[in-house]
Amino acid sequence: MCPIAVHGWDELDMDAACATMRAVAFDLDGTLARSRKPMDAAMTERFAALTRLLPVAVVTGGRYELVVSQVLAVLGGDADLSNLHLMPTRGTRYYRWRDGDWRCEYSFDLSDADRARAMDSLERHARDQGVWYERVWGERIEDRGSQLTFSALGQQAPVELRERWDPDNEKKNRLAAAVAADVPELLVQPGGTTSVDISLRGYDKAYAMRRLAAILGIGVGQIMFVGDRMTPAGNDYPAARAGAIAVRVSGPEDTLRLCDAIIQRLSRRGA
Structure with a gap:
């Protein structure tokens, strides 16, 4: 079995990662924004820019309404919503933008x-x-x-x-x-x-990565997952265990720098 790799955002071979990745997924609290707070203006700008370059997912333990208040409510009209995948409650629910509204595509509820x-x-x-x-x-x-x-x-x-x-x-x-x-x-x-x-049981961020890969028709190893809780006991670690390109950040400031590096390389690739 191959060892599970988790890369610090500033240790990653960014050129190699961007050559491989076909989608990027983010944890929310502690990664895109402080706990239960909206993304700030700088993060909102980078997040929107990423949606114009490749599929972007938000995979969080928070409920859908928090994704709305922390992400959707601050996104401007320049984001490509058709490229955005929302996976709240650890991917046990999945929302897509269809026919001018966000629609729940699946939900696995407790009895x-x-x-x-x-x-x-x-x-x-x-x-x-x-x-x-x-x-x-x-x-x-x-x-x-x-x-x-x-x-x-x-x-x-x-x-x-x-x-x-x-x-x-x-x-x-x-x-x-x-x-x-x-x-x-x-x-x-x-x-x-x-x-x-x-x-x-069976529905965690590893499941979310496998389901997202199937939806997009790519391999799990072509998804970069960015999170602040990437230790083996952390709730982001299952994404690494599933085989995603796992990137550890210590907060939104790190994520912002990582986004800048991704945008620079993907923009150059598409030029």
């Missing part, structure tokens, strides 16, 4: 029984581990249909608090492991800065 068992386990273990706080900002457990998401500080917690809560991922990893033991038939993974995500 009522799975949802009830998972929610009970989340609350019980979060209380036992001391991460079920009295004061939270917004929903603590959000039902996204195809995914349940536990947010320790609440869905609307200030970004500065979320980023400080679990910098080494120890709290999320411990909670995810405890819940996974209760619901082995489901996929339980650490999510964003304060979250644990639960979905049907």
Whole structure:
């Protein structure tokens, strides 16, 4: 078996990667934008430019409505929406621009029984581990249909608090492991800065990469996936395991520089 390669954005052989890639996929929070914040103006400009050069996907644990507020709402009219692929809730849902609107092409939802068992386990273990706080900002457990998401500080917690809560991922990893033991038939993974995500087993960012490759008629190895959580325990790592060109960034500032390098080379290739 070939070793799984993850490249730092500033270590990648950019010429070789751009010669191979036929699509680029991005994580959202911590990659394109800060947690639950819209892409800034510079990122929006580069993101739109990429859609005019090749297929672009957003693959995130967040729900579709967050993709709308963080990405779609700030895109101008110069983006090629027909080249944009939206894969929220870890790719358990897929949206395309068709006939002047965004349409859900597929959705793999949890059953009522799975949802009830998972929610009970989340609350019980979060209380036992001391991460079920009295004061939270917004929903603590959000039902996204195809995914349940536990947010320790609440869905609307200030970004500065979320980023400080679990910098080494120890709290999320411990909670995810405890819940996974209760619901082995489901996929339980650490999510964003304060979250644990639960979905049907077999549907993660590896599945999203394979499904995107099939939709585009290319190989998984021709997709570059860019994410900030590329360690083996991170929620972006399954994309690397699937065989995508896996690129690690530490935040949107790195992603911006990476986009500039890609745009420069692909624009030259198309000239």
